Amino acid sequence: MRILIALFFLFFTTSSFAVIFDGNFIQGSFILGKTDPGSEVFIDKKKIRVTTDGYFVFGLGRDRKNDITITINEKKIIKKVFKREYEIQRIDGLEEKKVTPPEEVYERIKRENKWIGEARAIDSDLTFFKNKFAIPVENAIITGVYGSQRILNGKPKWPHYGLDFAADEGTKIKAMLDGTVTLAESDLFYTGGTLIFDHGHGVSTLYMHMEKLLVKKGQKVKQGDIIGTVGSTGRATGAHLDVRLNWFDIRLDPKTVLDIN
Ligand SMILES: [Zn+2]
Numbered sequence: 169m170r171i172l173i174a175l176f177f178l179f180f181t182t183s184s185f186a187v188i189f190d191g192n193f194i195q196g197s198f199i200l201g202k203t204d205p206g207s208e209v210f211i212d213k214k215k216i217r218v219t220t221d222g223y224f225v226f227g228l229g230r231d232r233k234n235d236i237t238i239t240i241n242e243k244k245i246i247k248k249v250f251k252r253e254y255e256i257q258r259i260d261g262l263e264e265k266k267v268t269p270p271e272e273v274y275e276r277i278k279r280e281n282k283w284i285g286e287a288r289a290i291d292s293d294l295t296f297f298k299n300k301f302a303i304p305v306e307n308a309i310i311t312g313v314y315g316s317q318r319i320l321n322g323k324p325k326w327p328h329y330g331l332d333f334a335a336d337e338g339t340k341i342k343a344m345l346d347g348t349v350t351l352a353e354s355d356l357f358y359t360g361g362t363l364i365f366d367h368g369h370g371v372s373t374l375y376m377h378m379e380k381l382l383v384k385k386g387q388k389v390k391q392g393d394i395i396g397t398v399g400s401t402g403r404a405t406g407a408h409l410d411v412r413l414n415w416f417d418i419r420l421d422p423k424t425v426l427d428i429n
Pocket residue numbers: 312328330331332410
C-alpha cells in the first residue's frame with residue numbers, strides 16, 4: 169500500500185509540473201525561473217534555492233558550450249545554450265605595472281581576489297533578484313561591453329566581464345537593485361573603489377573604479393539609493409563605472425538585466 173501511494177504521488181507531481189523561464193538561453197544570460205512552490209531544483213548537478221513562491225535563478229557563463237540541464241522534482245529539462253561572438257578591445261598606453269603587476273603585489277592581488285570570491289560565493293535567502301534591475305548612472309555612454317577579449321599594451325588578457333558607463337568623475341551612482349553590501353573596499357589593486365551587493369540565491373552585483381563609497385559593509389540598500397560616485401581608481405584609463413553581475417562565480421552580462429540597447 170505504501171508503495172502504491174508513493175508511486176501515485178510521483179506520478180501526480182510530475183504530471184502537474186509547471187515552469188516558466190524569463191531570459192534567453194544564450195551565453196552570459198541571467199535566467200529567472202518560476203515553478204510550483206516547494207519544488208526541488210537542480211541546475212546541472214547543483215541543488216539551488218527556491219523561494220517560498222517558487223522562484224529560482226541561475227546564469228550561463230561567457231564560454232559555456234554544453235546544454236544546460238534543469239531538474240525540477242526529478243524531471244529533467246535540457247536546454248541548448250546559444251553561442252555569442254565577442255568584440256576584441258585593444259587598450260594601449262596603460263601603466264606597465266598595472267598590465268603586468270610586479271611580483272611584490274602578487275600577495276595583495278591574491279588576497280583581494282579571495283575577498284571578492286567570498287562575496288560572490290554567498291548563498292543567502294534574500295529574494296531581491298526577482299525584481300527588475302535599474303540603470304546605475306543616468307545619461308551615461310556605454311564604452312565597454314561584456315565578453316570583449318582585451319588586449320592591453322599588446323598583451324592578450326582576461327576578457328572584460330563588465331559593462332562600462334563613461335561618466336564624469338563624481339557622478340552619483342545608484343543601486344541597481346535592493347541588496348546588502350557584502351564588500352566595501354576603497355582601494356583594490358585592479359578595481360579601485362569597489363562595492364559588492366548580495367541580492368539573494370547567489371546573485372551579486374559589483375561596482376568598480378569608484379571615487380567615493382557612500383555605504384558600508386553589512387548595510388541594507390534600496391534600489392535607487394546613492395551608493396557612491398564615479399571615479400578612475402584602480403586599473404582604469406579614465407572616469408567610468410564598471411558594473412558586474414554574477415551568479416556565484418559565474419560572470420554574467422549585466423545587459424541581460426538592464427533596459428539598455
Ligand atoms: Zn570595465
